[in-house]
Amino acid sequence: MTAGQVQTRYRVSGMDCASCAAKIEAVASRLDGVAEASVSVAAATLVVRHDSGADLSALPARLKPMGYGLALALANAEPARTSAPAAAPEACCDHDHDAHGGHDHGGHDHADHPHAGPDHSSPPPDRDASAGGHDHAHGAEPGEGGFWSNGKARLTLASGAAFAAAFLAGLILPQVQTPLFIAAMLVGLVPIARRAFAAAAVGMPFTIETLMTIAAVGAVIIGAAEEAAAVVFLFLVGELLEGFAAGRARDGIKALAALVPKTALVARGGDFVEVPAAQLAVGDTILVRPGDRIAADGEIVAGEGGIDESMVTGESAPVTKGVGAGVFAGTVNGDAALTVRVTATAEDNTIARVVKLVEEAQEARAPTERLIDRFSRVYTPAVVVIGALVATVPPLLLGGDWGEWVYKGLAILLIGCPCALVISTPAAIASGLSAGARRGLLLKGRAVLETAGKVTVVCLDKTGTLTEGRPKVTDVIGFALPEPEVLRLAAALEGGSSHPLAKAILDRAAADGLSIPVASEGRALGGKGVTGIVEGREVFLGSVAAGAARVALEPQTEDRLAGLNDEGKTVSLVIVGDVLVGAIAMRDEPRADAAAGLAALKERGLRTMMLTGDNARTAAAIGRALGIEVRAGLLPEDKQRIVSELKRQGDIVAKVGDGINDAPALAAADIGIAMGGGTDVALETADAAVLHGRVRDIAGMIDLSRRTMRNIRQNIGISLGLKAVFLVTTVAGITGLWPAILADTGATVLVTANALRLLRRTGE
Structure with a gap:
């Protein structure tokens, strides 16, 4: 990261697939002074790292002809910074109980509740910054005006109506059927071709729009105007479905952000008045009535009652809390009025920080995704070459019919569209990250999500991790x-x-x-x-x-x-x-679920080990009760040495802690996991966090990773398998243009729908 650089974050409209992301990144990267551009389809964001004096004002204008709009997000022009080192040490250092003497020692205060992530502003409402009303709106999420109110849906409807009108008119007047189908085709093709030319103008000739334009025009030239019109319509339908599916993938995080109420009853001059929750300041006192959602992270100063925290922590039963207990924004108060002192502002509460961290995680590509990206850059031009060879070689060298083989070549162009393949990984990972966040499993990066499933050894701290952290x-x-x-x-x-x-x-x-x-x-x-x-x-x-x-x-x-x-x-x-x-x-007693959590890890074939600075006798007693291998009396450098030795032996190591003195071991491990209830430092610097402090959720994190990687393999198999089948059937003359476009858009929808299965709750 170069000194003097800043990063600007945008909300992107009109984007639903990885090929869209590639175009936006390419355009942004070509601006003077831009060092790097990164797009997240799942979060619908663009992050540009650039020189502080760079002019980005031309970016929206360059993207608008391609169908994308930009809106500045909050907290922009932040000084660019490198990723924090993976270190989620434990706040409650392993103290020797027998060294307490007569209690003459410092206490270790524990946070009442976790805060995950760095201090960022909460994301602003989605806005469409393409004020001119572009004709390509990939994102087909229903807007406030209804599902059919966006530009993409209207274009699809118009193309379908034109195709139906041409078909019916052709039955009555067959002699005008061809020009009518050409006109119907142009209704949908003109916007597609305009985007293709816009992409080519910025150095991206091999886009799906280009392949679609060539195929449709070629079909008309060889006399297949009806099929050309049908293919354009089916292509638009496929994009509409892709956009809807992409919107569904974002719904989990949007729903989480929407949990926080918009207003709060705050103490003012001896009374409680209603104010916007965004205006709450640290130290304000708010009243939470029975049945209300709590408007901010805080501490109860009066009252006692059950609080439903299931939407934040995953706990199925309400948790009884009284004076001094911490509460989360967005949780539901039970049957008693509570007075709460605000401890975090709206942009810094638990939910806002989790949402921000998940979005940031989605903006970083995983290793598998990077591999697919590199493959697709070669794959698409290769498809164009293969299509050209199929169209020309048989007629030139084997005496084949030009019309037949050109038709097959055009079909291959459609079959080869890379959308399903390119989105196979990011769709699954975005769903996995969102599913984890909804269960209190925060994985701060796509690479972390991939690596978690490969872990072979889990090293856990004792105090505050396997135990409650308080005697x-x-x-x-x-x-x-x-x-x-x-x-x-x-x-x-x-x-x-x-x-x-x-x-x-x-x-x-x-x-x-x-x-x-x-x-x-x-x-x-x-x-x-x-x-x-x-x-x-x-x-x-x-x-x-x-x-x-x-x-x-x-x-x-x-x-x-x-x-x-x-x-x-x-x-x-x-x-x-x-x-x-x-x-x-x-x-300091073991957590209620510690034994079951460790047993779950062992059932999954993982080795578990306690690394603690506590004395051997205390550690051994806890170890016997939990059935875990114990290494006691360790200094921070000893923990780091053990983790490094395990890695040299070929193990993939996860280190779990809750405080600040395990930093060397957390940095040395393949994955550092912070336990909820630990310090903000641990939760902010760890690779992952278990927000509600349940040991069994570590196994849940491993399961989520493994399910996500299985889903990715399934998606790649679906996308490549369908293309292979239709490639063979097309060359054999069994299928044509219609099945070819279904092979592309259908595979994309199947891949996205399969990824959405990860959002289903599978138990705690």
Whole structure:
């Protein structure tokens, strides 16, 4: 990326296939000062990387005769930047629970919800910038005025009506049948030929419009005017269907973006007033009524209720959330009013960022797509040569009939149109990326989607990835006092603390409905614990070692505490005066679906491995519970070394984490995957992200990749197979121009429809 360059992003109208994209890229690339142009059919965008002083004002005018319109997208003229390195490290560094001593250590705060992707403006509404009303509108998505309101649909309707009129008139007056069919053909062919000449003028002579024009004119010359008119009409019908299918492929992401409501009730002067959601600022307070969609990412400051997050996270059941919990824009509030403090603006909320990242991913070509592009550049001219040879060699050398063989040569031109082949890969990948985004599986690039299915080893962090990332109380033991009393005294000492272990004790006390007394004269004992006066008694809460220095431990007590330690649990003793009254054990517990998620990976033939900086005993306990190979006590460079060793052995490695200290390993892996709930840094820099933090979704990502690659192979087989069949039947004289055009447009529609199958929900 050269210094002084910027990139400008456009919305493109009138585009539905990869050959359209190639034309637009070629025109844009020929402008002075343009370094690179990249078009995404699925996202309907054009990104131009150019010198800061380059004049792009001529671009819309050059594309308009070819049938394409441009509209500037938001956030343009950004400084061009290279791709971020693949690094999705884990926010919650692997801390040694036994090193906590008396809780004298820094806490690790976790994000309540994920934000995926860099800070970008949300895409603007689609606009048709070709103000003159071009006659070629590939995109046949129904507009606000209805399906038949766009230019392409009207042209198809006019061509069909002219063909039908010529046919009926020919039955009555056979002597005028030929000129009538020629006139009907010209209704549809003139716009097609105009686009062909426009493309040729910018150095692209081998386009589908060129092949269509040659075939139709040639058919008239050899006396097949009726077939020429029919072929032009069928070609327009095929393009109309292609455009409709392409629009369907975009609907998934458009529907996701449409989830966010347009307005919100925001606090103003002691009351709540309705304002556009786009005007919400960080720190605003909004009211979300029962049944309403939440208008912004935020944090609940008042109220508690169930929230339906299925459209964002894929969770089928509503999630109960209260004060302090994070919420997503676009999710549906249940049966209680909530007051929410806004934490992200409209262009930076979860849905906007996911949409932006998916669109950016669709703008980068995958390896398979690049291969098909290179092949098609040779393939199309080769088809023209073959068609010419079929038309001329038999009559010249074998005494064949000129009319018959020219007819066959023209049919071969139509059979050879590359649309279905060229769109076979991008259609499937766009559908795969969209399907993943709708399930909370964000793959930030087509190459990532391809590579995910080839992974052989999955290396996972422990804390915050396989586990919840926050300790929970697992055992409360009463030696001299009942268990509830032990927990109550410990909670009194921890009142007001934000330390993760303290929060675990307070959460358990709240869950058990205990009334927590107030402690006085509280103080922290560095590396040992905390002490204070509770209800007139001196109470100590701290590590086993610090507690043993205060009171003598019975052998059976030591054995019991050692057993808890062997299970990877952190144990704190509760001492009142000089009496050991109880103990509390805590551990960062595995995610609810961790074992099932790892089992799903193994069922797919993948090796799983835990790479953690935590101590060996804690890691081994979690590893035994989950049935995963464990490497513990690792520094960041150790994790990188292990990943690199696996790659040298021939493995394709995925590294999964949720924070910032796994950057070397994430960069070394073939794919870095961030877990939802981790830091924004992880989610922004990873190759992929599991937005709702379910371990089993890693297997879902692998499945999605494999399904997409199968779909691509099917599409290539469909497009080449149909062409091969009709090529043979045409040369043999079995089929003609009509089946030839059906072989092209029909294959394109079949390929697109097959790709759309990836959008179907297949389960979680």
